[in-house]
Amino acid sequence: MSSEPPKPPQDAVTVRRLRVGIGSVGIALPIVLAVGYALVVGRPALLGSLSGYYHSPMRDVFVGAMCAIGVFLISYRHRWPDDLLSTIAGVLAIAVALFPTATGDPTGTERLVGVVHQVCAAALFLLLAVFCLVLFTRADPTVRPDPVPGNRFYRTCGYVIVAAIVLAVASNVLPDDVRDTLRPVLWCEAVAVLAFGAAWLARSDAIFRSSHPPREETPQQVAPVRS
Known part of the structure; x- marks a missing residue:
């Protein structure tokens, strides 16, 4: 008999790759936008928000990344209500890319x-928090449950997203010169996106591991004793 472990179902591989894609683009987005813009303008500089990069030389990167996240979310299929909420989140992500923030x-x-x-x-960030706080932490009969530390990680990411949203809204009471200096909305959005990406990457690993059933140990054959 072959000693190789059984391959995971194709559905599990597809779901994992979609989650890896969503998480990877989410983590890379704020970093690429900030670094890319600094390289283009030739000096360290931050804009007021991630959406503000639409009105900069990094427009194509912002639009492309948001549309990629949107397509990944729409294509994501696991079980209800994940499918419905991920489709709504995907449409919202594409809308964020195609309907730019107002300036001037x-x-x-x-x-x-x-x-x-x-x-x-705002709706997109709230749905991303729902994924971390509710969907990723609930019992899933299709896979083995995540360990408790994994659920704590998802909840932490969800609370970070919620806190970032609240702080971003609260920062509107700050004087304009303070906001121009500190860029609180940008930092809050970046932290929320990083938390969202980290949660999806962690969840992709969890579902992939759960698709590998533990290999049953076959009892060793005992050679008959000759008399």
């Missing part, structure tokens, strides 16, 4: 587009 002195149409962007971004 916007016209009526630009202001409306900016409102759509803000609503979609």
